[in-house]
Amino acid sequence: MAYPNLKQSIWLLVLLILIGAGLGIPVAILGTIIDQPLHKSPYVLWLLTLASFVLVVHYVLRRTERTWSSWSDIMPIKAISWQLLLPLVVSILGLLIVSLELGKVMMSLAPTPEVVKDTLRGLVGKKTSYWLAFYGAVIQTPIIEEALFRGIIVGGLLAYWSKYKAAIWSAILFGIYHLNPAQLPVAFILGLVFAWWIIQTGSLLPCILGHALNNFLAITLARSGIPGFKNPKALIFLPWWVVVCAVLLAAIGLWWFYQVSKREETDQLEAEVEPERHC
Template identity: 30%
Template sequence: MIETLPESEIQASINQPAAYPTVKESWGALGWFMLLALVLGFLSIPFLRFTTHAQAIIVTVVASDLAKALIIVFLLWKIPSVRRQPIRLLASREIPLVYLLLPLLVFAQMALRTLVVFLHLPNWMSDSMQKLSAFPGLSFFVICISAPILEELLFRGLLLPGLLKNYSPRKAIIQSSLLFGIIHLNPAQVVSAFLLGLFLGWLYYRTHSLAACIVVHFLNNAVAWKALQNPKWQNVDDPIALLPGGSTLLLMIVIAAVIFAGGTWLIWRATQQSVAMRETSIDSLER
């Protein structure tokens, strides 16, 4: 016996608007962020002209974080509630194995992303990051606390869930990762951030846990912050010089690739039931 939905429910499902965002709207969100950052940067100029070096760093940091916070608030206000996907910090069923694997996966994917330095992309933020690193407490808060929370809320909390609702997982993850890379604005970070975004997007798709994404982002940035505090990494013209050479580098990449592949496979296997249940639920609603 085939069950049929009442006519009122069928009509409601037909008239239901698309989840926010579409690909076009996700580009619009990036545009709004750029506009906010530009306006706040312009408003910060008078404060920067008559401040000490430390005060100028603080003003710059506040303006950057304020732009991220304001775009989140703006989108939450602007998006109709019927189109907005709920932001969930935790998955309906958290899997401890995922969190146990995250530190290994972070180190593995960071090792793999070191290959990006061979692209010789310009680093426009090198001087700013070195100046910020002179204030360990402030730099730790900006790099390891506010960035993971605000950026994950925006990209994996607000944008990716809607993209996953409207498109295939592959298209949704690539689109959110592309925006995540571009928002960093610095060529030396864009490619690396895009690759990190692919992993974060996949992790969110498999787990539906924003907390897991924040943990990965925190660990990734904490390693970068620690490197910034090391005098060996400061004032380096060519990052390639800091990498091990020849066979040592090749061995490091191979080991990292094996760890990353094994860890992601374990997460994929551990989340199979959860993903299957979500997809079945979505299929039943669409019918």
């Protein structure tokens, strides 16, 4: 039977959080012994995040009676057409601005819990080295989150539901996973887009690239000091026309991506059928 279904997907997220908390306890105890706040160190936080993911993947492999040599089953990375890159960039540029504004609205309605704020500051805050934040947010996070949510979870849900339901439920889980009311709609939208991209292309590559570009722009703009992009105590919204343009940009990029991927799929099917015609 295909793995995971919805209940099993929820359990994987709970397990990921529990493992992270479990690994954090001895780190906090060690920090107390040596009088160092190890649990707040960005190096330790990123390492714990990676370790938690590796253990969850190990659990999935054991649960499905596979080995690490089957990594490609949950990490389906195959080459994509270079023609998808420009619509991918256009989509992310539009979605980033829309997501930032949605996040501000949510922050005004449901303030971010202090524990989440502290974690985010430790991982990508201005006191954290830009290059460490870059590694964590632009390299590590896209790879592990896309492998889990789009590789494992979407792959499992597609065996039980239509591609639409699988994409929606994986996006809901992606939003809930962030444990931050302000990030929930943002994560849902991006999760929906990335789920649809892997369904369209059969590859995690566009999802990872899009996720990485989004995070790169987010952490870079947050440190730029540009009003509307940094994270001030008083929320500053961008002009309405900028948001409208961003929505149009995202819509154009997503439609463009769909058209190119659809054409690539058709061309591939024709290429596979052509040899059979000559037999």
